[in-house]
Amino acid sequence: MTDLKKRILVTGGAGFLGSHLCERLLADGHDVLAVDNYFTGQRDNISHLMGNPHFEIMRHDITFPLYVEVDEIYNLACPASPVRYQFDPVQTTKVNVLGAVNMLGLAKRLKAKVFQASTSEVYGDPTVHPQTEDYRGSVNTIGPRACYDEGKRCAETLFFDYFRQHQLRIKVVRIFNTYGPRMHPNDGRVVSNFIVQALRGENITIFGDGMQTRAFCYVDDLIEGFVRMMATQDDVTGPINLGNPVELPMIHLAERIVELTGTKSRLINHPLPVDDPMQRCPDISKARDTLGWQPIVQLDEGLSRTIAYFDHQLAAGFFNT
Template sequence: MRYGNRKKILVTGGAGFLGSHLCERLLEQGNEVLCVDNFFTGTRRNVAHLLDHQDFELLRHDVTFPLYVEIDEIYNLACPASPVHYQFDPVQTTKTSVLGAINMLGLAKRTKSRILQASTSEVYGDPEIHPQPENYWGRVNPIGYRSCYDEGKRCAETLFFDYFRQHKLPIKVVRIFNTYGPKMHPNDGRVVSNLIMQALRGADITLYGDGLQTRSFCYVDDLVDAIIRMMNAPETVVGPINIGNPEEFTIRQLAEAVIKITNSKSKVVFKPLPPDDPRQRKPDISNAVHLLDWKPSTSLADGLKKTVEYFSAL
């Protein structure tokens, strides 16, 4: 299937926020890309500029059903990733993570493909250890409102490592911390898109709790670079590896930065904290630095400017 360094690569969730950026980068590197998406949260608009590319193919498909294609590598990104979207149909969210993992691992086993799982910092839940290293097992509520996503992703990791041990499948697992940038869904409920849209509309800026909970925000270009480095790392580099920006900001600081960049007159208002919302989240990226020679290079100010430009043009 390979022609020199050229590979045929499957990206599930490829029309989503992260997936569409990944498809672009893989095409720039001279690969064939099969983008698979059921368009629950992804949109054709995110990949419309790629449709005429001779090495790009778009397929509407739900990963909870088997897929029969011939490929060299699989990036498994399919799953709604924001609370608004994954809580809309929590049973389907769990099925996407678990059945999707089973189907993509089965495809990788048949085609002898290397496969990467896009896991999440949510596997750590509301952490007792700060920052979070990969050997921390997490503190997750198994029956809460976020469990469909948190436990679905945890189960997917279990499946990946069982296929690795049982079938010697070449797997890769990354745990993605808060990512932002152009092509985010404007109504996905994530904090960056929420604050930017509220500021641009002149609406009240909504913060939950006291706004002092912290997050670490990684710009999408940096994240895509890390994912590709992980896929291309030696087979002995399996993961899980944290991918994110270790710079930590309170949600209040993020709101202030957005208001400044948008020159908004919006006022900040406070609402009760949602259930199971983690108080702090910050990746320990020592393994990414050491094993992938990677660390993020885009500052929050620069990344927010590019993101605001995208949302302003919508």
């Protein structure tokens, strides 16, 4: 428990990452106000927190101004999977840009620290590997993923303009692939896709030849990075990469999940989606040096916890519709 109790706003608080962050902040002894419009967030993710007198949930869309009193703001609100953010690309751009403007405006009024959950997608399909924070990216501004990629890039621009123009205390992290319990089963992310298909005994979908790589960070490790970043001195603004520096081909991830679940599912190949990066892996030197942070949960351990979560949800019939 922390010595200094704070009232903390978490936008996207009913989402995958947001719910874990709310849980952590409550465990650290803070009061937490979560806001979510439930476009991708789910009440089930935070139902176990509802009875906590230090937790409050508000239905709100941050593309509209929010008037609350808090000490710190974590801005996590935005669909994070291609299936979800491409469903309504205009709204995705709005929540990234207008949402950032509204949270920055709130932080300016309150003189509060404000944290931006940015993404490795700002690097696009990278020509530098692994990706360092000074790499400017290779992004298709008019492709189907641009609503998210460019929306997040614009949000970073706004954060640093508020920092320079208004001396706002900002914290920006770039999140690489993260997985764990409370991922949505139908959001198109590779870990949840593979696990749900394996548990149902369905064919496991491999896009392309399966040799494109990703680096997977377990959610508990990521949240630890968030909290450490928010606790840094005011001159630490980021952006800082948070993710696992050990990359893995998609086909190897699928084979590992087949082994851990004991499924008889077969691997089948589908065409690679448009603008899907072939490599994605963070250089986390800055996170190690500045935050003293690096992932500690090994892949098999994290996958086993995630498989157990999805197995329970499937058995309870939560994903049958």
